[in-house]
Amino acid sequence: MPKTKIDVPGEVHFLSILNEYGNLDKTLEPDIAEDVLLKLYHYLLLGRRFDERLISLQRQGRIGTFPPISGQEAAHLGAVATMRPSDWMVPSFRETAAELWRGRTLESVILYNNGYNEGVRIPESSNDLPVSVPVGSQILHAVGLGYAIKYRQKDDVVMTFFGDGATSEGDFHEGLNFAGVFQTPVIFVCQNNQWAISMPRSKQTRSKTLAQKALSYAVPGIQVDGNDILAVYAAAQEAVASARSGEGSTLIECVTYRMAVHTTADDPKRYRTDEEVAEWQKRDPLVRFQKYLKDKGLLTDDGIEATEAEITEKIQNAVDSAEEEMKSLGNPLDMFDHAYAELPPRLIEQREALARELEEIQKESNHG
Numbered sequence: 476m477p478k479t480k481i482d483v484p485g486e487v488h489f490l491s492i493l494n495e496y497g498n499l500d501k502t503l504e505p506d507i508a509e510d511v512l513l514k515l516y517h518y519l520l521l522g523r524r525f526d527e528r529l530i531s532l533q534r535q536g537r538i539g540t541f542p543p544i545s546g547q548e549a550a551h552l553g554a555v556a557t558m559r560p561s562d563w564m565v566p567s568f569r570e571t572a573a574e575l576w577r578g579r580t581l582e583s584v585i586l587y588n589n590g591y592n593e594g595v596r597i598p599e600s601s602n603d604l605p606v607s608v609p610v611g612s613q614i615l616h617a618v619g620l621g622y623a624i625k626y627r628q629k630d631d632v633v634m635t636f637f638g639d640g641a642t643s644e645g646d647f648h649e650g651l652n653f654a655g656v657f658q659t660p661v662i663f664v665c666q667n668n669q670w671a672i673s674m675p676r677s678k679q680t681r682s683k684t685l686a687q688k689a690l691s692y693a694v695p696g697i698q699v700d701g702n703d704i705l706a707v708y709a710a711a712q713e714a715v716a717s718a719r720s721g722e723g724s725t726l727i728e729c730v731t732y733r734m735a736v737h738t739t740a741d742d743p744k745r746y747r748t749d750e751e752v753a754e755w756q757k758r759d760p761l762v763r764f765q766k767y768l769k770d771k772g773l774l775t776d777d778g779i780e781a782t783e784a785e786i787t788e789k790i791q792n793a794v795d796s797a798e799e800e801m802k803s804l805g806n807p808l809d810m811f812d813h814a815y816a817e818l819p820p821r822l823i824e825q826r827e828a829l830a831r832e833l834e835e836i837q838k839e840s841n842h843g
């Protein structure tokens with residue numbers, strides 16, 4: 476059948492600057508100030524150590540279920556480091572290092588993972604949105620914000636995060652389509668960590684890349700080595716500049732790996748091999764960046780030790796103060812707040828019944 480090839484615009488490129496052996500492509504090295512490079516190292520390490528501490532707290536029953544970020548720190552940190560404070564970060568649930576970079580406190584993360592409302596409170600000074608657990612739902616919030624920014628003729632941008640699994644959700648496609656049609660200033664950052672709980676990337680889609688999915692919505696898509704913080708930074712910097720200047724959205728697929736459990740309620744040994752994990756451990760973003768900074772003469776063994784000590788203390792202080800704060804929080808009646816402007820009669824009754832019960836418990840403990 477005679478057909479004419481349509482010249483569909485768009486190509487997908489892969490970006491790597493600092494490879495897994497720590498070798499640098501000098502021609503692509505982004506120009507990042509020394510203090511920013513060291514700050515990035517601090518937050519990479521903080522993300523890793525805080526993760527380890529949170530897992531240990533969860534195992535001791537001192538926090539609830541928690542989704543670790545180990546292995547993915549560069550993929551989200553490198554991206555947000557290109558934003559300015561007035562921009563909007565719209566996270567999913569696996570971007571702790573980036574949230575800390577944006578000003579979220581360690582205490583807030585601990586409170587959130589213990590189920591306290593206070594842990595999702597965003598400071599007045601920040602535009603960022605809280606963690607979103609329903610997979611992909613935040614993408615729609617992000618494009619809505621992007622549309623509002625454009626409507627108000629501001630030059631802020633929105634950066635939203637999601638996983639490889641989220642690209643199978645309708646929300647992802649609706650969001651990208653909206654972004655393409657309305658040219659919203661939204662940067663879509665997909666942390667392709669190879670797994671959506673036990674569902675491998677290979678069963679998620681037959682597409683060669685996730686980045687190419689953007690092309691059908693007339694949005695540029697790029698794939699980067701997500702364990703290479705310089706590549707993530709460079710790609711995000713370009714995407715942010717483009718969005719800020721009115722040229723619309725970009726999808727950045729960060730190829731990375733979840734080195735730990737999906738959440739503390741998961742056992743990955745049931746669906747993936749130790750060999751696979753070991754293979755990715757060799758591509759650790761932290762080790763690679765550390766080598767880069769050492770080669771540049773910005774970091775020494777003493778410097779690493781000092782940063783470790785500073786971080787250990789920071790985390791310990793946060794755990795202490797969060798545990799102290801939690802003693803005065805946690806009124807079970809709070810569960811009736813925020814869902815309704817006015818509680819329906821059925822819930823008013825339930826609230827009153829619970830309040831009576833709590834009073835009884837209190838009385839008994841006062842006497843006992």
Ligand SMILES: Cc1ncc(C[n+]2csc(CCOP(=O)(O)OP(=O)(O)O)c2C)c(N)n1
Binds near residue numbers: 610638641642
């Ligand atoms: C709409 C919806 N469906 C299912 C879930 C349960 N769930 C939580 S995380 C997850 C997998 C998400 O995978 P991915 O998008 O790759 O992100 P990752 O967890 O790997 O960071 C699923 C299915 C959910 N939270 N929301």
Ligand SMILES: [Mg+2]
Binds near residue numbers: 639640667669670672
């Ligand atoms: Mg995933």
